[in-house]
Amino acid sequence: MTKAKGTGRGRRGGERRTSRRQTPAVDPRPLVVDIRSIGAGGDGVADDDGRPVYVPYTVPGDRVEVRPVASVAGGVRADILSFEAEGPHRVPPPCRHFGTCGGCALQHLDDTVYVDWKRGRVVEALARQGLGEVPVGAVVRSPASARRRATFAARRIGRDVVLGFNAAKSHLILDLAECPVLRPALVALLPSLRDLLRTMLEAMAAADxxxxxxxxxxxxxxxxxxxxxxxxxxxxxxxxAENDVARVSWQGAEDVVEPIAARRPVTLSWGGADVAIPAGAFLQATAEGEAAIVERVLAATSEAARVADLYAGCGTIAFPLAASAKTVHAVEGEAGLVAAIERSAGAFSGRVSAEQRDLVARPLTVPELRRFDAVVFDPPRAGAAPQARMLAEAGVPTVVGVSCNPATFARDARTLVDSGYRLREVTPIDQFLWSPHVELVGVFSRDGS
Ligand SMILES: C[S@@+](CC[C@H](N)C(=O)[O-])C[C@H]1O[C@@H](n2cnc3c(N)ncnc32)[C@H](O)[C@@H]1O
Known part of the structure; x- marks a missing residue:
């Protein structure tokens, strides 16, 4: 039996964890406010005597009567009671679940304002670190129906199973009937998945x-x-078999994933390597986003002979790098992903190597880094602070950062810039359509190079 490390996303003991944090009481008397901007979480923001009021599903120019419902970061969150006027950039949302589903926050914005807002998140994060002069390119978009990976939440309630995404600002699950963001093949499985889970979930039990x-x-x-x-x-x-899916695996109480039905090999092709993907492994959310990231990394490292790819996943970036680099060294924390890279590295006659390593506890050291002409790093949301400090000291000629969190990227970029790097350009990449998330690729070189 093959066992792989878990998805890291599961609940333990079949129950959903709920937050019991108390929020301070707010005065619930209605207010009329004018929405001026959109905040980092995608909510419209109004000003009430110097106190920000965050109102979900509003756009600049909306005048709304709202009821404050919770205290949040220096202000209040409020729900809409009625509209007195609608802003000029409001459009009808394409999905019937918009406003109740927690997956999307921005379907009600016209496209120009939406994309400006996403770019603005990157510009603001850089400016907060004193990097406001860095050129930020146009947002690279992924279309609707492109997201190829998602986690559905499920719970048995009475005779039924609700299956979908968490409802907005809630632990309840929205029973999903459609989703204009996901690949159609994923949405098409929902009814049959519901029937299946009805036979596997006890009363009130939950699953992902x-x-x-x-x-x-x-x-x-x-x-x-x-x-x-x-x-x-x-x-x-x-x-x-009935649904002709490629593979089905099970994650139990432990963080271990066991394949139950492996009907076809699950492989992805990157840079001429067919990589067998472990169940639940990280993949970029859309094929379009992945292509944009890889294209920018390759353009920035085309002159480099020896390249390191840190936080390498299954080799999404490492294998394409091998087209121009003499050697590529991939470093990744999860053993299953390192093994996936190693299995496919054989075809590259020793030019692609892989190493399992915790890059927070044990970042690549200065002498190790100095062996490379270029280093790519693509960390999770927390960023790569310890590794960025080592990179700053090592002075590798080219560094490329890929990030799903502009704030931690900007923090790590500051570390590099303070040591003499120039952040030449940043490209925002929108893989999570209509959500507040935005990703990016940033290219650094030593000053003067
Ligand atoms: C955003 S993903 C990027 C993966 C890959 N570059 C790609 O494009 O598919 C971040 C990767 O970092 C790995 N990771 C998370 N924490 C880590 C750590 N402390 N040390 C090394 N790798 C880690 C995760 O397993 C994951 O594969």
Whole structure:
């Protein structure tokens, strides 16, 4: 039996964790406010005597009567009671769930304002670190129906199973009927997944289902919080065949993923390597976003002979780098992903190597870094502070940062710039359509080079 490390997303013991943090009481008397801007979380922001009022689903120019419902970061969050006037950039949202589903925050904005806002998030994060003069390019977009990976939440309630995304600002689950963001093959599985989960979930029990569309078909991890019984295995194998999915795996109480039905090899092709993807592995959210990231990394490192790819995942960036670099060294924390790179590295005659390493506890050291002409780093949301400090000291000629969090990227960029790097350009990449998230690629070189 092959076992891989878990998705890291599952609940333990089958129950959803809920926050019991108390929010200070607010005065719930209605206010009339004018929305002036959109905040970092995608809510409209008004000013009430110097206190910001955050109103979800509003646009600049809206005049709304609202009821304050919670204290948040120096202000209040308020719900709309009625509209007195609508701003000029409001458009009808394309999805029937908009306003209740927690997946999207910005479908009601016209496209120009939406894309300016995403770019603005990157510009503001850089400015807060004193990097306001850095050129920020146009946002590279992913279209609707492009997101290939998602985690659905499920709960048995009475005879039914609700399955979808968490409702906005809530732990309740919205029963998803459509989604203009996801790949159609993922949405099409919802009814049959609901039927399946009805047979596997006890009363009030909860689960997550991680779904990924690949060229071989859909790959699913059922995060169940309990071990799989014989019945579960038979049901899942039958369901996988009926729905012609590529692979079905189970994550129980431990953080371990066990394939139950592996019907076709789940591989992705990067730079001439066919990489077998472990169940639940990180992948960029859209193929379009991934292509844009890889293109920019390759353009920035085309002169480099020896390249390191830090936080390498399954090799999304490392294998394409091998087209121009003499050697590529991929470093990644998860053993299963390192093994996936190593299995495919054989075809590169020793030019691609992989290393398992925790880059927070043990970042690449200055002497190690000095062996490379270029270093790429693509950390999770927390950023790469310890590694950025080492890079700053090592002075590798070219550094490329890929990030899903402009704030931590800007912090790490500041560390590099303070040591003599120039942040030449930043490209915002929108893989999470209509959400507040934005990703980016930033290219650094030593001053004067
Ligand atoms: C944003 S993903 C990028 C993956 C890859 N570059 C790609 O484009 O698909 C971040 C990666 O960092 C890995 N990671 C997270 N924490 C880490 C750590 N402390 N040390 C090393 N790798 C880590 C994750 O397993 C994940 O593969």
């Amino acid at each position: 289902v991680v779904v990924t569309e690949t060229a071989a078909g859909v790959d699913l991890v059922f995060v169940m919080g309990r071990e799989a019984g014989l019945d579960d295995r038979e049901r899942l194998a039958g369901w996988a």
